[in-house]
Amino acid sequence: MPLKKSWVASANSADHPFPLNNLPYGVFSTKNTEPRCGVAIGDMIFDITAAEADGLVALSDEPLFDLPFWNPLMEEGPAVWAALRNRLTTLLAEGTDARHKVENLLVPQSEAQMHMPFAVSEYTDFYAGRHHAQNVGTMFRGAENALPPNWLHIPIGYNGRASSVVVSGTDIRRPWGQLKGPNDDAPRFAPSLRFDIELEMGAIVGTPSDGPISVQQADDHIFGYVLLNDWSARDIQAWEYQPLGPFQAKATATSVSPWIVTKAALEPFRCDTPARVVELLDHLKDCGPMLYDIDLSVTMAPESQTATTIANTNYNQMYYSAAQQLAHHSTSGCPMNTGDLLGSGTISGPTKPERGSLLELSWGGKEPLTLDTGETRSFIEDGDTLTLKGTARGDGYTIGFGDCVGTVLPALANPYET
Amino acid sequence: MPLKKSWVASANSADHPFPLNNLPYGVFSTKNTEPRCGVAIGDMIFDITAAEADGLVALSDEPLFDLPFWNPLMEEGPAVWAALRNRLTTLLAEGTDARHKVENLLVPQSEAQMHMPFAVSEYTDFYAGRHHAQNVGTMFRGAENALPPNWLHIPIGYNGRASSVVVSGTDIRRPWGQLKGPNDDAPRFAPSLRFDIELEMGAIVGTPSDGPISVQQADDHIFGYVLLNDWSARDIQAWEYQPLGPFQAKATATSVSPWIVTKAALEPFRCDTPARVVELLDHLKDCGPMLYDIDLSVTMAPESQTATTIANTNYNQMYYSAAQQLAHHSTSGCPMNTGDLLGSGTISGPTKPERGSLLELSWGGKEPLTLDTGETRSFIEDGDTLTLKGTARGDGYTIGFGDCVGTVLPALANPYET
Numbered sequence: 001m002p003l004k005k006s007w008v009a010s011a012n013s014a015d016h017p018f019p020l021n022n023l024p025y026g027v028f029s030t031k032n033t034e035p036r037c038g039v040a041i042g043d044m045i046f047d048i049t050a051a052e053a054d055g056l057v058a059l060s061d062e063p064l065f066d067l068p069f070w071n072p073l074m075e076e077g078p079a080v081w082a083a084l085r086n087r088l089t090t091l092l093a094e095g096t097d098a099r100h101k102v103e104n105l106l107v108p109q110s111e112a113q114m115h116m117p118f119a120v121s122e123y124t125d126f127y128a129g130r131h132h133a134q135n136v137g138t139m140f141r142g143a144e145n146a147l148p149p150n151w152l153h154i155p156i157g158y159n160g161r162a163s164s165v166v167v168s169g170t171d172i173r174r175p176w177g178q179l180k181g182p183n184d185d186a187p188r189f190a191p192s193l194r195f196d197i198e199l200e201m202g203a204i205v206g207t208p209s210d211g212p213i214s215v216q217q218a219d220d221h222i223f224g225y226v227l228l229n230d231w232s233a234r235d236i237q238a239w240e241y242q243p244l245g246p247f248q249a250k251a252t253a254t255s256v257s258p259w260i261v262t263k264a265a266l267e268p269f270r271c272d273t274p275a276r277v278v279e280l281l282d283h284l285k286d287c288g289p290m291l292y293d294i295d296l297s298v299t300m301a302p303e304s305q306t307a308t309t310i311a312n313t314n315y316n317q318m319y320y321s322a323a324q325q326l327a328h329h330s331t332s333g334c335p336m337n338t339g340d341l342l343g344s345g346t347i348s349g350p351t352k353p354e355r356g357s358l359l360e361l362s363w364g365g366k367e368p369l370t371l372d373t374g375e376t377r378s379f380i381e382d383g384d385t386l387t388l389k390g391t392a393r394g395d396g397y398t399i400g401f402g403d404c405v406g407t408v409l410p411a412l413a414n415p416y417e418t
Numbered sequence: 419m420p421l422k423k424s425w426v427a428s429a430n431s432a433d434h435p436f437p438l439n440n441l442p443y444g445v446f447s448t449k450n451t452e453p454r455c456g457v458a459i460g461d462m463i464f465d466i467t468a469a470e471a472d473g474l475v476a477l478s479d480e481p482l483f484d485l486p487f488w489n490p491l492m493e494e495g496p497a498v499w500a501a502l503r504n505r506l507t508t509l510l511a512e513g514t515d516a517r518h519k520v521e522n523l524l525v526p527q528s529e530a531q532m533h534m535p536f537a538v539s540e541y542t543d544f545y546a547g548r549h550h551a552q553n554v555g556t557m558f559r560g561a562e563n564a565l566p567p568n569w570l571h572i573p574i575g576y577n578g579r580a581s582s583v584v585v586s587g588t589d590i591r592r593p594w595g596q597l598k599g600p601n602d603d604a605p606r607f608a609p610s611l612r613f614d615i616e617l618e619m620g621a622i623v624g625t626p627s628d629g630p631i632s633v634q635q636a637d638d639h640i641f642g643y644v645l646l647n648d649w650s651a652r653d654i655q656a657w658e659y660q661p662l663g664p665f666q667a668k669a670t671a672t673s674v675s676p677w678i679v680t681k682a683a684l685e686p687f688r689c690d691t692p693a694r695v696v697e698l699l700d701h702l703k704d705c706g707p708m709l710y711d712i713d714l715s716v717t718m719a720p721e722s723q724t725a726t727t728i729a730n731t732n733y734n735q736m737y738y739s740a741a742q743q744l745a746h747h748s749t750s751g752c753p754m755n756t757g758d759l760l761g762s763g764t765i766s767g768p769t770k771p772e773r774g775s776l777l778e779l780s781w782g783g784k785e786p787l788t789l790d791t792g793e794t795r796s797f798i799e800d801g802d803t804l805t806l807k808g809t810a811r812g813d814g815y816t817i818g819f820g821d822c823v824g825t826v827l828p829a830l831a832n833p834y835e836t
Contacts, residue, residue, distance in 0.1 A: 122540070122580055127662060148660055153605050154596050158662040159577035162540055163753040175750040176630060178572050178699065187571050189699045189749075212594060212833035236750065242566055244545060244576040245663025251752035281596065281607050283834040331607075332593040332654065334669035335581040415630035416701040 001268050003397035005094040008106070011042030017391070017400020018042055023088050024259035024402070025224070027068050028112040035068035035115045040259055040402070041092050044106040048088075051105050056091070056098065059083055069119045070260060074206040074223045075338040081206070081223065085264050114258035114402075116167045117226075118204060121339035123165055123254065124329060125200075125230055125246075126157035128320040130274070132346040135360045152278050155320035155328050157345070158245040160230070165254045165341065168227075168404045174382065174411040175252040177236035191411035192233035194365070195380045198346040199298050199356030199388055201315050202228035202256055203322030205340035211333050216287050218326035221336070225266065225292070225322075227257035227388045227404040228343050234359055234379070254343070257388070257404040265399055269293045269392040271316050273324075284328060290321035294392045294401075296347060298356065300371060303383030308371040310361060313347050313354040315390075382410040419686050421815035423512040426524070429460030435809070435818020436460055441506050442677035442820070443642070445486050446530040453486035453533045458677055458820070459510050462524040466506075469523050474509070474516065477501055487537045488678060492624040492641045493756040499624070499641065503682050532676035532820075534585045535644075536622060539757035541583055541672065542747060543618075543648055543664075544575035546738040548692070550764040553778045570696050573738035573746050575763070576663040578648070583672045583759065586645075586822045592800065592829040593670040595654035609829035610651035612783070613798045616764040617716050617774030617806055619733050620646035620674055621740030623758035629751050634705050636744035639754070643684065643710070643740075645675035645806045645822040646761050652777055652797070672761070675806070675822040683817055687711045687810040689734050691742075702746060708739035712810045712819075714765060716774065718789060721801030726789040728779060731765050731772040733808075800828040 004020040005012055011019045018024065018040040028045055029035045036049035049065045051057045057065075059080055064072045073084065091098045127133055130147075137146030150156055166172075174195055180187035206223030213221065230250060237249030270289040280286070294315040301307035325342050346356045355361045358379050362368050365378035380386065386408070390401035422438040423430055429437045436442065436458040446463055447453045454467035467483045469475045475483075477498055482490045491502065509516045545551055548565075555564030568574055584590075592613055598605035624641030631639065648668060655667030688707040698704070712733040719725035743760050766773040773779045776797050780786050783796035798804065804826070808819035 150596075150598075150605075150657055150660070153598075154658065156658060156662050157665060159579055159665070161577055161752055163755055164751075173751055177749055178568075180568075180571075187568075187699065189701050211830070214834060233750070239568055240572060240574060241661065241663075242568070243659065243663070244574050245659075245661070247575060247577070248746070248750040248752065251747075251750045253751075281605065283607050328666070329669075331595055332651070332666040332669045333582075333591055333671075334579055334666065337581055412629070416632060 002395050004089070006041060006092050007094050007096065007099050008042040008044055008092060014396050015398050016042060017398055017402065019397045020089060020092055021394065021397050022261065022265045022399045023085060024261045024265065025070050026117045026259045027115040028107070029115065030107055030111050037065040037070060038107070039088055040109065043109055045109055045112055046092065046102065047105045047107055056101055057087055068115060070117055071119050071339050074118065074204070077207045078220060081262065081264065085262065114167060114169065117258060117260050119339050120162040120165045120341050121337040123160040123162040123341045124157050125160045125250065125343035126155050126320070126325050126345040128155045128318055128325060128345040129347045130319040131317060131348040131350055132356060132360065135348060135355065139364050153280070154284065155325045157325065160254065160343065161251045164251050165256060168255055168258050168402070168406070170253070170255065170406065171409050172231055172253045172406045173409050175233050175236070176411060176415065177233055177248055178239060179235045180239045187239060192235055193379070194234035195408060196232045196234050196358045197298065197386050198230040198232055199296060199311060199313070200228040200230055200346060201344045202226045203326070203342045204260060205326065205336055205342070206338060208338055209330055209336045211330065213327055213330045215284065215323050215327045218330070219290050219323035221326060222263055222322055224260040224262040226260055227390045227401045229255040229386065229388055229404050229406060230343055231255070255404050255406045257401045259402040261399060261401055266292050266392060268394055273321055274319060283331065284324050290323040291316050291318055292392065294390050297389045299387045300377065301385045302371065302373060302375055302381070305373045307387065308373070310369060311354065311356055313349040313356055315347060317347055317349050318344055380408050382408060384408050420813050422507070424459060424510050425512050425514065425517050426460040426462055426510060428462070432814050433816050434460060435816055435820065437815045438507060438510055439812065439815050440679065440683045440817045441503060442679045442683065443488050444535045444677045445533040446525070447533065448525055448529050455483040455488060456525070457506055458527065461527055463527055463530055464510065464520065465523045465525055474519055475505055486533060488535055489537050489757050492536065492622070495625045496638060499680065499682065503680065532585055532587065535676060535678050537757050538580040538583045538759050539755040541578040541580040541759045542575050543578045543668065543761035544573050544738070544743050544763040546573045546736055546743060546763040547765045548737040549735060549766040549768055550774060550778065553766060553773065557782050571698070572702065573743045575743065578672065578761065579669045582669050583674060586673055586676050586820070586824070588671070588673060588824065589827050590649055590671045590824045591827050593651050593654065594829060594833065595651055595666055596657060597653045598657045605657060610653055611797070612652035613826065614650045614652050614776045615716065615804050616648040616650055617714060617729060617731070618646040618648055618764060619762045620644045621744070621760045622678060623744065623754050623760070624756060626756055627748055627754045629748065631745055631748045633702065633741050633745045636748070637708050637741035639744060640681055640740055642678040642680040644678055645808045645819045647673040647804065647806055647822050647824060648761055649673070673822050673824045675820045677820040679817060679819055684710050684810060686812055691739055692737060701749065702742050708741040709734050709736055710810065712808050715807045717805045718795065719803045720789065720791060720793055720799070723791045725805065726791070728787060729772065729774055731767040731774055733765060735765055735767050736762055798826050800826060802826050
């Protein structure tokens with residue numbers, strides 16, 4: 001599928017992240033407007049809340065865009081999702097009759113502030129990247145025992161904390177926590193010294209389910225994808241995670257990119273999961289290409305300095321697709337809801353420059369990175385800005401995600417000192 | 419504090435669970451009314467949604483009881499909570515002038531169906547009962563290594579699944595899941611054969627926080643308590659829980675009792691946590707009695723047969739209070755919200771009849787229980803009804819919680835068979 005031409009000229013460049021082929025969904029505000037729903041097209045945002053109020057977009061008897069999040073549309077299901085995409089494509093394509101009406105509803109992205117594009121119902125984070133699991137397991141348990149016994153049979157994951165999910169651009173405060181190194185006599189309460197990123201994709205559940213669903217059904221329930229950075233305090237995690245899993249180490253914040261890229265926009269980039277090491281049981285078997293070929297990268301910039309690219313990888317490195325994760329999530333009868341967010345797990349490729357966390361890149365701090373500025377890093381230092389980028393490259397066009405950015409601020413003074 | 423007398427005669431018995439001293443909050447419906455907020459008094463429910471509409475209860479400019487859950491009141495904070503309790507006590511006490519108005523707003527509990535009393539924002543389950551952790555640890559790792567190294571320093575816990583929390587009386591469907599016994603060559607997908615209860619108390623967060631809070635502050639944020647049964651598939655758990663903790667094993671359902679017993683009603687029953695084995699760090703130190711002396715029991719009834727009491731214990735057996743759990747939950751900066759539910763962890767006492775799970779009572783299935791009917795049980799069988807009860811015994815009165823009941827239904831046919 002080639003580039004689709006829009007009358008919004010900036011959308012027609014082969015390397016612009018938001019061509020007519022993309023049409024990602026966000027929530028924005030301006031000096032003059034409260035947060036509302038919008039669609040990115042080139043350098044502009046189409047104010048769909050206003051378009052619905054004007055009758056230019058009419059998908060349902062009830063308004064779908066009068067709240068500052070996309071959940072009401074997400075709940076409607078695939079037929080309405082497709083109807084919206086068709087309508088948007090008609091309104092924004094070259095040659096449309098509606099141009100003069102739509103033009104009045106375009107806002108420059110440079111004048112907009114972005115907000116969370118959806119209300120997060122619950123947040124689950126998986127551990128489904130094989131190279132990441134192999135790397136982390138090797139560091140902690142040795143190469144022989146790197147992968148836990150269940151790893152090749154189920155996409156293991158844990159429930160995260162929905163209240164801590166924030167939109168790109170939100171500053172991240174270095175957390176305090178209880179820490180105890182392997183050689184310490186006793187734990188202490190201190191700011192995390194091993195604060196890290198996790199490069200992930202987030203899948204967003206559109207339609208709810210109330211019992212076990214198949215991998216194919218799960219794929220149908222997914223609405224779209226965002227970039228996701230699961231900020232992780234490795235020292236808090238090391239002390240707390242046995243036997244119940246990560247808890248406060250992952251509860252400070254999880255950042256997501258501001259635009260939901262729909263499954264429809266990603267269709268041309270579907271690809272298969274890697275070959276199975278052991279056969280999956282029927283309920284988790286692959287039944288079609290459900291990963292996506294999306295180039296991913298991470299940059300790190302010390303305060304007021306230029307950014308260094310520290311990792312390049314691809315979403316196609318995952319061992320399990322989001323559809324397999326959602327199917328597994330439902331096996332117990334667990335009700336899944338509109339707005340549930342599923343983190344893929346850290347995405348690392350097979351070689352060192354493809355690693356999606358500082359834990360792996362610096363090999364637990366033993367091999368610090370050297371940035372282009374000459375500074376070295378094992379983990380994040382105060383003032384560092386971390387940016388995730390995602391791009392799917394089509395035939396003469398690009399599907400971009402909008403950066404997922406966060407700057408780490410110094411820890412607060414001891415909140416418990418009196 | 420003795421029994422406070424009400425003009426609702428049934429409330430004045432020394433062993434009635436809902437005297438004027440209690441005033442727990444629930445959500446009910448009848449043949450003629452949609453779900454609405456109500457307060458238990460004796461055998462009746464005071465329809466506070468109607469009372470607010472009539473102007474008989476007026477705490478705020480905005481209505482607090484026009485939605486079928488108590489979250490709007492919970493969010494208001496301690497001053498409004500106290501004002502409501504005072505107003506209810508005035509309206510329902512012997513000698514009030516308002517009796518004729520209130521009488522019209524009483525509904526017999528026998529004619530009411532109960533619903534979830536609050537909207538669960540997020541659900542966290544802790545592992546803070548020392549005897550339970552000791553028992554489970556001994557079974558899995560031997561008595562020497564029973565308690566994980568972090569256990570005496572932090573109330574360890576994991577994020578559960580809010581979507582699976584249901585009100586007492588909801589039937590529980592035996593889950594399917596991926597299972598692999600220690601002697602099996604490969605995992606299989608099958609209904610859980612080791613389906614279990616966990617006897618817990620649930621603490622409900624009233625006012626939100628957005629950064630670290632102290633134990634004293636945390637106690638102030640808690641609105642009230644419910645009984646909680648964290649249904650657990652031990653065989654799913656055994657296979658999945660390393661290294662990320664329980665996931666699908668705990669996602670089928672968690673039942674809560676229908677009435678929120680407020681912290682105010684429990685004031686006379688405050689008690690200290692047990693002596694510390696090692697000193698806690700400052701941010702988790704006890705700063706007053708924050709556990710409660712509440713007798714707890716579990717009964718089990720095979721289908722259509724009489725119930726056998728299988729466990730008796732007390733909430734005062736916990737090693738950590740809910741306030742300590744909430745304080746720990748906030749250390750990383752994790753935002754806590756109105757309606758967050760914190761499960762205490764399984765409450766077991768030091769002796770065998772005090773154990774709060776079948777896993778412990780049957781010692782992993784090795785010592786099946788004999789019920790009064792003559793049947794034996796290692797874990798739950800289809801048709802079994804499990805009931806948790808909670809009672810605080812005052813001077814001439816009783817604070818009851820309302821039973822937390824669930825009947826286990828047979829697993830569905832294989833949801834993935836085609």
